[in-house]
Amino acid sequence: MDTQVTLRFDLASGAVLWLFAAFVVTFGVTRAIVRLIRSGKGPFRDTSVGGVHVHHHVYGIFLLLGAGLVEFVYRPGTPWLQVLAAAFGAGAALTLDEFALWLHLDDVYWTEEGRKSVDAVLIASLLGLLLVLGARPFDDTAGEGRVAFAATVALNLGFSLVAILKGKISSGVIGLVVSFVAMIAAVRLAKPRSAWARRRYPPGSRKLERARARFPADRRGRWQQAMDRVAGAPTRQKS
Template sequence: MGHWWTRNIIEPGKLPLLLALASFVLTFVITRIVVRLIRAGKGPFGNVKAGGLHIHHVVPGVVLTVIGGFGAVGSDRHGLGSAVSAVVFGMGAGLVLDEFALILHLDDVYWSEEGRKSVEVVVVTAALVGLMLSGFLPFGVNDLTEDELQNRAGVALSIGLNFGVALLALSKGKARMAIFGVIVPLVALVGAIRLARPTSPWARRFYRRRPRARAKARLRAYHHDRRWAGPRRRFQDLIGGKPDPEPVRPLPGRS
């Protein structure tokens, strides 16, 4: 265990990344527990206010992210300062991304359906950092041999091809596959080959005069969403809490 730790974490300089990931996940989990207790009216916790203004935890999150980021840039990669900065940065990032939906909508949508985006972004971020920690590098550079790495043209070509495949998957409406494809190119390749989602830019451009392709894309998207929407919502509710029910809108009055 000690040999593996030294060879795979200490020597490559991955300890700050590991500490940042651990503090990021731990901060998010603790934050969600606290806000769910506040929501349920349990425990000694309460909303932070200053002069009647509700201070969202994205505010201290931004401060910690800035401190940790600049601290990491200005410290030695293998020193104690780098490790401390990584922990501070991870804590700040956890607080910020926990309210990603608030930043996106510029509205307090924490317990609404839109608030699910925060949980999704946190899970995706943790997964991507975990892949990098495991040895995967963006655009598949880790798949190149030593001779290929020394050839700058080969590296640039590999990055360009992988980036293009990720963009193709994104244009087909496969955002998650495109994001993960930046780290694992095979994922983006699968998304680029498969049918585009019916509302994607690719479908609007290339399926416009192909009714059979449009119908097939709609059918596949319907079955995919029906199969995975329920499990995805339950997973998000387990991590972040169930959103508030949508208010019932009254029917318009008859004239």
């Protein structure tokens, strides 16, 4: 019995590693290609079918559906399990890289709103890394303290979610690993354009004015500058 559990865990761990590696590599290659297309360099061009631009999340959706369907129907063992995991990871990267497009139902890839795609990829990457490192809060392997551990993880996820809703993406992502970062971000002032501020800071309120003073619209911190290097700088809108 223990041998069977260990074997299943080893197979799952290997699949998660392949999924995570494919996710990270696909995102990096995809961003490199779209930046070359944007700059007009290299052999790559946008794909169109019948005059309709085909975004790369379309390929990602088909990869996700195909890999998931084959896994559910055939339940293959190694090495096909790892192949399906890699396909699923690649599909997830292609899909999440355009998360902002299917969130806004508009081509906002190179706008400030398009940064939500990068945020989604970073969150997924960190969660994937935690799984690769063996984080299984709801597994039987957690022992007698698994309920308390799962509750702690859930609380930490709550702080991270609040931080992200307040527009502090970096703090929310880092807080998934370093909990006090998310806790501090969750209790401090939200950014004025965040979902939290739109719902809880009424127009003309003191909190909204404080948020605008604390986070000017043209301010780009070190995190945003780092993301510009990774994902490409967003197009500046003319005022």
